[in-house]
Amino acid sequence: MAKQSPVTAKNILRRNKEPGIENSRQKTIEGFTMIETIMVIVILGILAALTIPRFNSFYGIKLAGAMKSVVSDIRYVQQFAVSHHADSRIEFNTAANSYQACYCNEADGACASGSCTIGANWSAIPDPFTRGGLGINFTSDLQYRGIVISSPNFNGSTLRFNWQGIPQDAGGTNLTGEGSVNFSYQGNSEIIYVTPATGRIGIQ
DSSP states (O other): OOOOOOOOHHHHHHHHTSHHHHHHHHHHHHHHHHHHHHHHHHHHHHHHHHHHHHHHHHHHHHHHHHHHHHHHHHHHHHHHHHHTTSOEEEEEETTTTEEEEEEEOSTTOOOOSOOSSSSTTEEEOBOTTTOSBSEEETTTOTTTTTOEEEEEESSSSEEEEOTTOOEEOTTSOBOSSOEEEEEEETTEEEEEEEOTTTOOEEEO
């Protein structure tokens, strides 16, 4: 009968250092690590699939909020023209990604030339809440930053209302077709339109 070595700490340590045992442990550790990696990738994929639609929903909500604000401002400019009996306008600037509103301060109400920033015959329409100039700069606005203005089409980039609230181009000629301006944000887009004669404002 073969003589067995006594079980001591030294013998246990020696056995653990044997090549077969060490390789077996290494394979077990490597295999487990690979499984962990695959599981992490799968979990990240599931989280991404759940998160991306939520971001798209947030983008749509942000754009919708901006559209309500712009429509409200256009209607306010139209009402301002009627209540003050003065031609009023809202100018869309695609380069600066902003818009601003002003009214004709001339006694004859003509204001055939000039703009909100050029000429003394136009004065800024005050915002009813902030009392500053009515308008938004989407490049710097904290709430709606990143929204893009494009393709304003009112026979130009300016929508004007006469004292009767009838929509016109910058020169004071009544619109004969539907005017519009586009807004977009992170793949979402909306179009604000203004119907001729009635001045009805809507979103498509």
